[in-house]
Amino acid sequence: MTDKAEFKAALTANAEAVDRVLDELLAETDGHENRVMEAMRYSALGGGKRVRPFLVTQSAALFEVDEERALRAAAAVEMVHCYSLIHDDLPAMDNDDLRRGQPTCHIAFDDATAILAGDALLTKAFEVLAEDATHQDAKVRADLVLALAKASGHQGMVGGQMLDIYAEDHELDMPEITRLQRMKTGELIAVSCELGAVLGKASENARHRLHNYAHDIGLAFQIADDLLDVEGDAAEVGKQTGKDAAAGKATFVSLLGIEQAHTQAQLLSNQAQEHLEIFGEKADSLRALAHFIVNRRS
């Protein structure tokens, strides 16, 4: 899978499969409370490259996990990702009107519905992981829940968002920015690979390699994101660009400079691919993703 077209096709096929599973899991109801489900579906089925779900399914495939099970775990991670975007976009947080080229959830619905839709997506993620259909072994199900909760809670993603707010009024240095980004976006990327390993009851060694891979691409992904915020076109990126600079926020680009940031992202991508050596050809799609992450334009 060194071919770019082949990788893009695999990414698209995965996104379609994830959308199908999300569509099934987020079933509409009859009552007036269905408005919250409409908002959940609006945000969760609103497109996106589905990078995190791809990491789940491709990591799971290394250990020959049943695809439908991997897709349920992938959908759960995407629900957490989508909830975080909904809450992040709220007026009280980043106050964004545009996401994936569409009105954000609170614009399309209202603030209260957006808060509830985020809450319900987060809750649904854990419900899906805990259900029998995700894995016959209850220990695996409990471990999936535990891993996702740790990655997305106060010591992970939410903590990173808190740091991001702190960074609005404080100048962070390189180690602090790295920690912020590891928590805010890196942990959810890392747990995407981890869920695949948990589903596949992977060895400690395999788990460790995958973790290192995920850590490197997580950072590379964020540097690329910062670069897109500076170099990207809003229409292509699908959200407002230039926001970090306007807010005076320190980013990898403001600290490293554009050229050095590109070099660093490339370095991390290469390093990530090296961690996959023990998996041989089976890890080609994860290698291609590491390449894609630093060369994407949106």
Added chain:
Amino acid sequence: MTDKAEFKAALTANAEAVDRVLDELLAETDGHENRVMEAMRYSALGGGKRVRPFLVTQSAALFEVDEERALRAAAAVEMVHCYSLIHDDLPAMDNDDLRRGQPTCHIAFDDATAILAGDALLTKAFEVLAEDATHQDAKVRADLVLALAKASGHQGMVGGQMLDIYAEDHELDMPEITRLQRMKTGELIAVSCELGAVLGKASENARHRLHNYAHDIGLAFQIADDLLDVEGDAAEVGKQTGKDAAAGKATFVSLLGIEQAHTQAQLLSNQAQEHLEIFGEKADSLRALAHFIVNRRS
């Protein structure tokens, strides 16, 4: 435990034990992200009668569950309850300044921190349930997660909150109000008993009786709440009263009238206690709670 003083002492002892466990589970950290934990602790350790945790520990005690395990599950339910209060109090939702006699979370901190604190408390609840320390049997842990997620998500508490918003502009009839309240507050009360039964690997019959008990006290609790909103004193209740009437919202009281509402609450409380017959004296504290719920003044 027919004695009122004895019951009050048991409720207080339980609240203290739950506070101790919450204090341990919500440990502060070194980083600047600790602000979100401060907000979580502010809301979760801010007092309250701890009715839901009491239901967990007393239900668990019916099946001789280890107390520390029951307290972890009780703390998880309380985290979900507290997160829902934080988000419910936000300006975009109920816009309340006062809770348990104290400034609400977004007043004491700010809206963004309150949103994140709610998110993190919800996430932490599932983390706690999925951890080994909650039960040695992974099937029990996964079932705890599943039950709590179902009760608090779009088909439960969050769906009820969505209906509550719908009710601001629509006149609901008695069956609709009953459904709204069952979802908004009843499901979390019911799952509190259910977690005790799951921890104790209770029989289908015992589970069923407890479920019926919880269903009845949930409704009785809500009718009593509506009565407090009409008859209560803000200083004693610890939150603004008269809000429902001011908002023109239909409640059990507006639909039934004060006298009939009192009668109905009492009837449900009696009925709830009858469901506990098979448990004998061991269920005395749950019986006392059913009595307390309709006779409380805050």
